Amino acid sequence: MNTLQKLDHIDRKVLEILQSNAKITNAQLSKEIGLSPAPTLERVKKLETSGIIQSYHAQLDREKVGLGVTTFVQITLVGHKKQVTDSFVEKINSIPEVVECHHITGSGDFLLKVISKDISSYQRLMLEKINEIEEVASTQTMVILSTFKESKVLPIP
Template identity: 70%
Template sequence: MSLKLDKIDRKILEILQSDGRITNAQLSKEIGLSPAPTLERVKKLEQSGIIKSYHAKLDTAKINLGVSTFVQVTLRGHNKENIEEFLKEINTIEEVIECHHITGSGDFILKIMAKDIASYQKLMLEKVSDIKVVDSLQSLVILSTFKDSKVLPIPN
């Protein structure tokens, strides 16, 4: 179900993506509505599933996660059973923070966060490459990140 978004809904979504902790009073000032209709609109966006959750963005260096990688995964066969087995296993590995089904030479791309290279190597050897349906892995270590926005563009 797609909800029709007006200019005010889009503005609410832009603001909440930038500051999920904004008070309803401040949000209502920024969009030019009184607090009650503002809260009603936010609730509608939450109930419709457009707003799925609220999160704190953490500083990876301060929580001792020094290695970020993308890993392209190719499965032994691209069939429903192998995909389901892979997803079941990959969802148990907390260091895998993203998993995307892709087109091209691989089947999936993972984003993995680890403490250091030794931790990353252990994770790859003991968990990821140990998944029986995995045929090959190609790791891409992220040297530095110049843009890491979680703010989605909201189409008209």
Template identity: 70%
Template structure:
């Protein structure tokens, strides 16, 4: 684990793969100006070092019936290891929670929760999230519209 230095060619590969992970090795090699064998070698190395963690299909939530997206600020009853571990054990069992970040500031965690509709969201919050014994306070923010949703990371020089 840790920082890995990457060169200009690796940076090109990563930028292209972040935009289109389904690109063929032949097309990728053409776009970066290397032959297919060294291109594949570089991609494998990026995977082995953990720089490329995985490949995913990005779904359109609305097209699969998920119409409500929210951010939830969570404050725990006490900020100790036992409470944090208990919270994380529970939150990892809730599939509607698609992101969980440990934060500084007025709360302890921020969650991204996605649900079919407001009634489904309310059920998740009442029956799952607020039912976690170490949760002290929840503050929800409903997403009205998403103006930017990039999954591509800026790759430092």
């Protein structure tokens, strides 16, 4: 388990800026946080080394790359033993269309975020892959009609 790391106001500012623009130059970042370039780079490297900054990504427009359907799928497993859960998670991790997998409380056991080309691709994925996982007892799908907020920026306390 990760332990909470102390962040000062400059670290928080660096994280805030990098979350909104990971392509910012070190020179521009140093100007925005009020430090010279060398200590700025040192701070970023420290945040990377400590694991607070895990990676950098290009956020894509799903529709422009041909992915028109996003769904949330609630999964109920056949049982709650560790081996059932572990086996399910291992199989789900091998399906690229499943972009998120969350172990949840409530009426289901897992919540998946699934992105597909279209409804027929989604249906094929469900029938041929997800419903074929022997640990799955039932599924319930919620198709996303519109998205009004989708932020990848974490609110740093």
